[in-house]
Amino acid sequence: MREWLSQLNRNRELFALSTLLGLSALSSALSPHFLTETNLKNLLAHVSVLAAVTAGETFVMLTGGIDLSVGSVLALSGVASGMAIQWWRWPAPFATLAGVAVGLACGAVNGFLVTRVRIPSFIATLAMLAIARGLTLLLSGGESISDFPASFTWLAGFVGPIPVLILAVLLLYAGLQVVLGATPFGQHIYAIGGNEQAARLVGIRADRVKFLVFSISGGCAGCAGVLLAARLNSAYPNAGVGLELDAIASSVLGGVSFTGGVGSLVGAFMGAMVVTVLGTLLNLLNVSPFYQFLAKGAILLLAAISLARGVMYAK
């Protein structure tokens, strides 16, 4: 048993993978509708938004920081692109870019607050959580912006049986994986998460790396906001409330260490899958949402327990 757990600890994605497989097996056993084409398509479409946000969250967590603002930034970006299309009649590609740019800008502000003003990321992004939500409400007047042209909503369509949403997100993951795995910048992220003091001493420009990491997280949330707006055919100002918690849970489930330095994008994606499959399973079974919280909490706790092996102390 102990050997098995330490094995899990070394391959931190294994917990997410085994949970995902187990949960999927359980789902297909409990509900004949789980392994249907419709459901799998839905699942992939629904995981996209969470997965995009989780990718950015993972970057921040790898440096040992945290980004609580992702849900609000998602809403702000969605509303920004909705306004660009519907109010200012921008062509869809520009509106899409505008949404992502708004996300990037929010992330950059987070990065600035953390690296230049030296506010802990928990506080800085908590402030951004409130500010971005407030801006979203102000800009939209509290109402959804709906009915986008087909040049925008094709994002919610399909290529063959595969949702465009998930293709977009996989593309995002591929790009980010290259950044993380094949560039000095990626190595610096891990180095800072492992030991920021040491990283600084060997000449890594930690502030620059952290600034970029928060910007990436904002950009990911921006992408997610645009994707969700396309999926709903509506930019909804209350979208993504509480999403930061799902994103953090997904990262942790996927083996990303909360203190930084350890984890992978593949794991993060699987973590997001676990969270989404769980919700879908309970909906398919017509189970009260009260249990969804319990189940999510229990799985998160199990993941954390398996990852806590070998840790000397926690704070």
Add this chain to the structure above:
Amino acid sequence: MKGRVNLVVLSGFVALILALSTHDSLSAAQPVRVWLSVADIANPFFVTLADGGKAAAARFNVQLTVVGANNDPVKQSNDMDTAIAQKFSALLLNPTDVKALVPAVERANRAGIPVLTVDRDVAGGRRVAFIGTDNVRAAEQAARTLVGFLRRSGKARPWKVVLLEGIPGASSAIERERGFKRVLNPLVREGTVQIVADLTANFARDQGERVMSDVLSRTKQIDAVLAANDLMALGALRAIELAGLRAGSARDAILIVGFDAIDEAVEMVRQGKFAATVAQAPYVMGYWGVEAAARFVRGQWKPPRFFLSTPVVVVTRENAARVTELVKRPGRLPGT
């Protein structure tokens, strides 16, 4: 040096606060100062409620302050304490929770500031009046409208219905569910209606889409969706369209009945994608609330009874064009 910077920042703040508060002391003609706290300013329903309040404020010489509680009872309770400290003449409360706001209401009572509740009531403390929709009765009307459409559609029985419920524990969610089930349960027992799914989407649009998508991957044999608010119904409509199905009152389409009659939902009714939605009159709630507060404070009005129920209109294709005027006529405040 640092001390001087702090001093500059501090005096900046003081100047800002003074600048923001001067208009309070400049008012000449003895307006009544009324505070209105709505549960969520992101919800168009409460935007309309506040609009009604503002219209009445202009009409009855009221200085109205509107605050939003972000659906958070703690924030709302704190906001209310601040309002009590600011000595408003009357407090209009749209509570986020039936019980959590009771202590704050009691504190207002002790401070001698009259409290009126709008749209939702609280479970204790003294309130002058409660102005709102009778949610149970309105939900019954929604469900009866749905059943009427189902009867006329010629769909095979049992009719398969999906219920989308609101935030668990919110009184409007509880009352609407009660109203829905009061109508549907007898039909379920006699085998005319089958409830395929009874899930919450927390009054939210994205969750409405999510939940309905999941239901549709379980079965596409669905005749109707009855949602406890329009945002969830709009989400469900999106899920239905994404699944390649049709919404509407045709025989092979899914009937959707929403609740609240927000602009977008009324538009859907007009286009025939929603069968119906129920228009409460948030505008009238806000209007009556501010009017009642002003008249009560000036000693011109006593509530004829505690619960003043505002009118409800079932919006269908026939009256959809006129709904704005139908629900924005404040009419006469009971007791005036």
